Amino acid sequence: MHPKWACNKKILLGISGGIAAYKTPELVRAFVKSGCEVEVILTETASRLVSPLVLSTLSKRRVWLDADFTSDENGWRIPHISLSDWADALVVAPCTANVLRMAACGASDTLLGTAMLACAKPTVFFPAMNDRMWANPATRENARVLALRGAIVVDPDSGDLACGYEGKGRLPSTEAILDETWAALCPLRDMAGKKVLITAGPTHEYIDPVRFISNPSTGKMGYALAAEARYRGASVTLVSGPSAERAPSGVKLVRTVTALEMLDACLSGLPEAAIVIKAAAVGDYRPAAYSPQKIKRGSGGLALDLVQNPDIALELSRKKMPGQILAGFAAETENVGENAVEKISDKNLDLIVANDISEDGAGFMSDTNRVRVYFAEKYGLAPSPLISGTKLETAAGIFDQIGRLRTEA
Ligand SMILES: Cc1cc2nc3c(=O)[nH]c(=O)nc-3n(C[C@H](O)[C@H](O)[C@H](O)COP(=O)(O)O)c2cc1C
Numbered sequence: 001m002h003p004k005w006a007c008n009k010k011i012l013l014g015i016s017g018g019i020a021a022y023k024t025p026e027l028v029r030a031f032v033k034s035g036c037e038v039e040v041i042l043t044e045t046a047s048r049l050v051s052p053l054v055l056s057t058l059s060k061r062r063v064w065l066d067a068d069f070t071s072d073e074n075g076w077r078i079p080h081i082s083l084s085d086w087a088d089a090l091v092v093a094p095c096t097a098n099v100l101r102m103a104a105c106g107a108s109d110t111l112l113g114t115a116m117l118a119c120a121k122p123t124v125f126f127p128a129m130n131d132r133m134w135a136n137p138a139t140r141e142n143a144r145v146l147a148l149r150g151a152i153v154v155d156p157d158s159g160d161l162a163c164g165y166e167g168k169g170r171l172p173s174t175e176a177i178l179d180e181t182w183a184a185l186c187p188l189r190d191m192a193g194k195k196v197l198i199t200a201g202p203t204h205e206y207i208d209p210v211r212f213i214s215n216p217s218t219g220k221m222g223y224a225l226a227a228e229a230r231y232r233g234a235s236v237t238l239v240s241g242p243s244a245e246r247a248p249s250g251v252k253l254v255r256t257v258t259a260l261e262m263l264d265a266c267l268s269g270l271p272e273a274a275i276v277i278k279a280a281a282v283g284d285y286r287p288a289a290y291s292p293q294k295i296k297r298g299s300g301g302l303a304l305d306l307v308q309n310p311d312i313a314l315e316l317s318r319k320k321m322p323g324q325i326l327a328g329f330a331a332e333t334e335n336v337g338e339n340a341v342e343k344i345s346d347k348n349l350d351l352i353v354a355n356d357i358s359e360d361g362a363g364f365m366s367d368t369n370r371v372r373v374y375f376a377e378k379y380g381l382a383p384s385p386l387i388s389g390t391k392l393e394t395a396a397g398i399f400d401q402i403g404r405l406r407t408e409a
Pocket residue numbers: 015016017018019020043044045046095096097098099128129130133
């Protein structure tokens with residue numbers, strides 16, 4: 001999943017001599033697959049940990065080594081200047097403790113060091129090292145100084161480390177590196193400083209320990225909204241029902257199972273949220289009684305007694321403060337527009353994203369969607385045109401529509 005505008009972005013990838021350098025061919029491949037062009041600078045140590053030939057094969061370009069510092073081949077005069085001019089973003093992954101130090105103090109005795117110093121584009125560092133090296137005050141201070149100067153320093157992941165220890169120091173996943181890069185490059189920053197709460201996925205309403213009532217929602221739409229909000233600068237909490245989707249990097253994930261749990265999580269997130277988008281497919285009913293033992297197969301049928309779950313959108317709209325924006329989703333199979341408008345007033349929403357789930361390429365289990373956004377009458381805004389495409393493209397269209405509340409309403 002990559003945003004449309006990532007296509008043709010130019011990534012200058014600095015690879016330094018951490019063991020995680022062995023993962024960088026995958027990273028180059030992922031950037032290229034997203035439509036980016038990639039130039040790679042390898043430090044001397046990194047060139048012993050990962051093959052320059054593999055990296056140049058995957059980037060379809062030569063790679064730059066310290067020995068090329070003074071190269072003027074192929075028009076790349078003064079490589080550190082040309083490369084930093086060429087790039088839309090500089091990504092350093094993995095970033096050793098040493099390269100973090102060099103960046104913090106402006107050391108320019110290597111090609112990567114000099115390119116970092118010369119680069120005025122968004123810069124994202126992915127430190128990866130032994131956990132004690134990362135925890136060392138010297139390293140922390142270097143990370144802090146760089147962040148203060150406007151660079152993005154992404155905390156390493158926790159887990160098993162190549163050195164045999166367990167702790168914080170792992171290079172984040174390739175997908176997470178891409179997410180952070182898109183967040184650094186996103187041309188729109190209209191959600192900067194805003195807290196956005198998004199719900200996603202289905203709920204599971206358990207009948208007994210092994211059976212539940214649910215629906216086919218995958219969570220893809222809500223997860224795409226979370227990714228888009230984060231790219232645009234928001235601080236995002238994603239309240240998710242059971243879903244196999246990967247939470248975007250930098251998003252706070254709150255896992256829930258039942259509608260009641262989801263309601264609790266939403267109510268605790270509501271006071272801080274500027275925007276709430278309810279993309280989850282919450283079960284309307286749950287079994288009246290839960291059987292703690294597996295229900296045995298009997299001789300006849302089985303009648304289930306169901307009770308209504310609370311309506312999360314309604315509960316939130318009752319508690320929302322002036323200025324907070326509450327958006328719902330309407331999955332309809334008929335009279336989409338009419339039902340959407342009715343839902344807005346029934347649930348006191350600011351807007352609703354309506355999709356006709358009977359159409360191909362829309363709604364549950366699909367990678368694409370086709371929606372239209374309707375606004376509460378008080379805003380006097382006409383419904384949006386049809387927004388369609390991948391769920392990430394749809395999410396971008398939805399945030400553009402939310403932006404209309406500020407500019408047109
Ligand atoms: C096998 C091996 C693995 C290493 N892994 C790391 C690492 O993950 N992170 C780190 O900061 N340093 C690591 N080091 C130490 C760096 O390679 C060393 O600090 C080196 O000077 C870094 O050079 P560079 O920053 O110019 O690439 C490792 C060293 C070796 C020999």
